[in-house]
Amino acid sequence: MARKLAVASAITSVDIMLSPRKASSENEVRVAAARAADITLGDVLGVRVVKRSIDARGRGPRVQLRVELSTDAPFPPPVTTPPELKNVSKKPTVVIVGAGPGGLFAALRCIELGLRPVIVERGKDVRARRLDLAAITQRGEVDRDSNYCFGEGGAGTYSDGKLYTRSGKREEITRILETFVAYGASPDILVDAHPHIGTNKLPEIIAAMREGILRAGGEVRFGARVTGLMVESDGIRGVTLHDGNTVDATRVVLATGHSARDVFELLAAQGIAIERKDFAIGVRVEHPQAFVDEMRYRTKVRGPYLPPASYSEVVQVDGLGVYSFCMCPGGIVAPCATAPGEIVTNGWSPSKRNNPFANSGVVVEVRGPKGDGGPLSGVEYQRVVERAAFEAGGGGQVAPGQRLVDFCEGRLSADLPTCSYPPGLATARVDQVLPPEIGERLQQGLRLFGKRMRGYYSNDAVVVGVESRTSSPVRIPRDVETLEHPTVRGLFPCGEGAGYAGGIVSAAMDGERVAERIAALYPPSTR
Ligand SMILES: Cc1cc2nc3c(=O)[nH]c(=O)nc-3n(C[C@H](O)[C@H](O)[C@H](O)COP(=O)(O)OP(=O)(O)OC[C@H]3O[C@@H](n4cnc5c(N)ncnc54)[C@H](O)[C@@H]3O)c2cc1C
Numbered sequence: 001m002a003r004k005l006a007v008a009s010a011i012t013s014v015d016i017m018l019s020p021r022k023a024s025s026e027n028e029v030r031v032a033a034a035r036a037a038d039i040t041l042g043d044v045l046g047v048r049v050v051k052r053s054i055d056a057r058g059r060g061p062r063v064q065l066r067v068e069l070s071t072d073a074p075f076p077p078p079v080t081t082p083p084e085l086k087n088v089s090k091k092p093t094v095v096i097v098g099a100g101p102g103g104l105f106a107a108l109r110c111i112e113l114g115l116r117p118v119i120v121e122r123g124k125d126v127r128a129r130r131l132d133l134a135a136i137t138q139r140g141e142v143d144r145d146s147n148y149c150f151g152e153g154g155a156g157t158y159s160d161g162k163l164y165t166r167s168g169k170r171e172e173i174t175r176i177l178e179t180f181v182a183y184g185a186s187p188d189i190l191v192d193a194h195p196h197i198g199t200n201k202l203p204e205i206i207a208a209m210r211e212g213i214l215r216a217g218g219e220v221r222f223g224a225r226v227t228g229l230m231v232e233s234d235g236i237r238g239v240t241l242h243d244g245n246t247v248d249a250t251r252v253v254l255a256t257g258h259s260a261r262d263v264f265e266l267l268a269a270q271g272i273a274i275e276r277k278d279f280a281i282g283v284r285v286e287h288p289q290a291f292v293d294e295m296r297y298r299t300k301v302r303g304p305y306l307p308p309a310s311y312s313e314v315v316q317v318d319g320l321g322v323y324s325f326c327m328c329p330g331g332i333v334a335p336c337a338t339a340p341g342e343i344v345t346n347g348w349s350p351s352k353r354n355n356p357f358a359n360s361g362v363v364v365e366v367r368g369p370k371g372d373g374g375p376l377s378g379v380e381y382q383r384v385v386e387r388a389a390f391e392a393g394g395g396g397q398v399a400p401g402q403r404l405v406d407f408c409e410g411r412l413s414a415d416l417p418t419c420s421y422p423p424g425l426a427t428a429r430v431d432q433v434l435p436p437e438i439g440e441r442l443q444q445g446l447r448l449f450g451k452r453m454r455g456y457y458s459n460d461a462v463v464v465g466v467e468s469r470t471s472s473p474v475r476i477p478r479d480v481e482t483l484e485h486p487t488v489r490g491l492f493p494c495g496e497g498a499g500y501a502g503g504i505v506s507a508a509m510d511g512e513r514v515a516e517r518i519a520a521l522y523p524p525s526t527r
Pocket of ligand 1: 085097098099100101102103120121122123145148150151152153155156158159160161162163164194224225226227233239255256257258259263303321326334336346348437492495496501502503504507
């Protein structure tokens, strides 16, 4: 099947469908696209794939490509080197709290707009952070400032690096993806329908961004936990750090992520308005990757030309959504606690996604007030579940596990299948670790998943507790126009922790947006 889309003066765009093997060959793509466009092969001077997705319907999986052909010149290659940033060392300072995607992209955009970012980050640089991740997986020891959520690159560094978002803002998304490519990501992310980077590649990319910020005269301070905001009647004056030092600024971006509970608490203690927000809670479910491949591609052997398959499901149970979340094909279930005495799971995968397991969060919406209904009640709800998971796991970072059918039928598993979760599992009643309104909906939801995906409902799959940090349980309010906190001038809540993003790309987009609003406050002469 081929579809000719548009003919500009010398560029023609066509949609073609090829076998996975042919789609991996530049020559096959050129030939098929030229044929579909009805252009003589010899007249084609440039070929570029602009969109690529897998179509697993029909008899065998096929690759759907949108290809552009040029008949007057080759296409320029994507930019794969960092941009030359102008020096901002003498420009007005913006303090950015948190070096996650929100904070980093805010910093890079500040530089482009003539402002000097000073990032203060409680964790360590990507390299040093790795040792603390090893302590979690090998010894079950969680450092409160350096873990899977805290440290350079934020929660996004040792993640799957999936770069999709539900946002429809194409231009903004493309800018973010192009920035990742400029700092070292594969240009494939510019064309793949489901782009991802992988844990092995992300640290280098993040470090290159930091180098770019430093070269331009910005500053990045690690081991700098913010413990207070300096607020006067006319607005923010800076931040205080855990060691008593202060960093002065009249513009502060607060991009501390969904796990910085101490930040939510300090805002509440300082009388700075925060609000309760809906979120979701559940478990990680892991199947053999070969099972997901067979289910999706309907073939026993995936072969070298197809990516490991994934699934995405949502069902309604008693008025609330039960849905799969942040699936990691060929990945590892990750221990993401940010304090001792709690178990929190998520997932990551390497760029090749070549581990033998496929894990996904499966979570239930947590809507409306819980507990005392106050702004921190969602945090407390999460905390109770995470502590219960810790107790059920029996200590360290050992997580409670249960076979999938046993989970749904409320039965302790006699033993557990091999699971990718590095600190290991203990057999436990994960269904009872969760509040009944969550556990029972998950049991029903997973049965419904099994009706939609043949073979899914199986005791070869394992349920790992708990997936509790799906998004922030708190929103830090801000003005829709200025993006400033309504009562603290110069304070800019940003990214996932403030409730304005739900992943790497949306946090990065929010960081850029905040930087643009801050720049708009300064007359161009000062920038
Ligand atoms: C294991 C894992 C896998 C994930 N996989 C994906 C994925 O594949 N795709 C995707 O889109 N999303 C994924 N996510 C979610 C994604 O990482 C987040 O949505 C994103 O990082 C949010 O960006 P952010 O900048 O708002 O906050 P964060 O990335 O959370 O960054 C906040 C930063 O603030 C710092 N900080 C916190 N408190 C303070 C303080 N008091 N003082 C100074 N610094 C502070 C933290 O150390 C952290 O570095 C994953 C998350 C995890 C944990």
